[in-house]
Amino acid sequence: MAPLKSLEQEYPILDSNFQSFCASHDIFSVEDLLLHDLYVLAAFAEQESSSERLKQGIAQVLSIIDGQHQPWLNGIELLEDAQRNKHVLSTGCEGIDLLLHGGLRVGQLTELVGPSSSGKTQVCLLAASNVAKKHIGSVVYLDTGNSFSPQRVTQFICQHSDPAIDQAKHRTLQKVMNNISCKSVFDIFTMFDVLHQLEFNLRSQMQGGDCKVQLLIVDSVSSMVTPILGGSGSQGIHSWHALMISAGYLLKKLAHEHNIAVLVTNHTVGGDGGISKPALGESWKSIPHVRLLLSCDHGGSICNVSILKHPSMAVGKAARFMIHN
């Protein structure tokens, strides 16, 4: 939270007199003020010469904080929002779409878990191609393993199209491919930067038509967390745990506030008795809305997907799908 000094310009009542009063009580930022006992602080303010101004200052800071939280919504408003804004995006993969009753839900964080080579990146590329192709919206793809393959995306886009006039197809392909933005991120701090930038750009842009971001893919979120997982507080004031949870919350916030479907991938690690389990541990489990487990027959193109977690469907429901070459 911002230091009090930086608020002076916008709110002149928080002048240097107010700041030095707060400093004498070890209050330097808005967060410090919240942690302090406000009755005690007001009592101290009474004793000062400029007590009225100081009390107005305190009230001002409290109203700034009040303006921070989301507006209250009742059930009807939530339902309207869900019906109007929170639709479903088809992944382009029949098996997964059937399992999820349509596809990825806007406003939710969906996680794909699976061992190496189980098809996670393929599903991500397919979903990106499908959303861009059907002009549902634009796609932002964050890639940690240099696995974004434009060639593969081209294959997916041209899969079911008419072998019609070449020039028209070329221009369409260009239009669709321009709907997918890809950025390589190699550490969690860069990802935070990118997500905050995205948030800022989405808030300040006029949203309309094809340009609206509908799908955000992070492949993979576990690659960014594992270099810090289990480490001590050497990363500064935040431990790895807080970073991982904040990343999850930021993704969910983006999904809900800007009507985006977020898709992330996670790998598996060996668990007790040699059974593999999703990486990132117990505290990450509750973050995604939907968790899907992928596995592939070795060398085969038939993959299995089953539900590990879903807000409205039973765990264990499974389906098979095939990614065509």
Add this chain to the structure above:
Amino acid sequence: MRVASHSHRLDGSAGGCGTVNGAQTAWDLLHEEAMFPRITTSCEDLDNILGGGINCKEVTEIGGVPGIGKTQLGIQLAINVQIPVDYGGLGGKAIYIDTEGSFMVERALQIAEACIEDMSECGGLLRKDFQAFQLKMHPNNILENIFYFRVCSYTEQIALINYLDKFISEHKDVKIVIVDSVTFHFRQDFDDLALRTRLLSGMALKLMKLAKDFSLVVVLLNQVTTKYIDGSFQLTLALGDSWSHSCTNRVILYWNGNERYAYIDKSPSLRSASAPYSVTSKGIRNSASNCKRIKSGVVHLVISRVGHG
């Protein structure tokens, strides 16, 4: 309340809708990919399943049992990177990080001489290129263009990989980094397994970043170990669980009877396939049982490259 410190200018190069600064559109990436050729492995069958060779801006892991030819392939690539672009290379230099002491300089010399010999045989097709090539390429020059680093512990390995950023900025003509083998120093006596996982995954991301930022080919050689799975002993790559997701592509080298084979185990764009190869006195070549003469194999490669030029 976050004070925005960096500029939020909509970057013109971001294309699309400029929602993420510094991002590229898939269309731009598709054309960029065409600009970066792959490095040949000198084995046509292997090149075919790899889509032409080992790719830039990607981390490719090559795993196999001892004796299958991993180091041979590593040395072959360190030499092939120096071949001019039209002949299947990148015209660049190589960094070879040796963790086990497997690099044999006499063998590198032998492979370099064979490479120049093969180039000369088809050099007649492109007269002027060949003369320029002949002036530059001498086995000693080839050895000079391989930067060799020997590391003896995991700390040295991590320190070196951290240092590569600076080294490659100063030596912009480096086009390939080979680590032989990448997990060797992490297998023995690591008490703190959580620390090991952190170090390995951090190292993997650094290598990914190097590959992307400098448009390098990164090749990581890995050993194979036996693991007790489902009631039987199976071969798996070393440090499988903590490491297997850390590469873009994975190729497994294995024995099929008396023949050596390579199998694409993981790739975002290549389909799973196998190809035979052999290790000869000249280096990695097509499998002898295919009855293809080596010369015609190289000539075929030259023609296909020139066609794209």
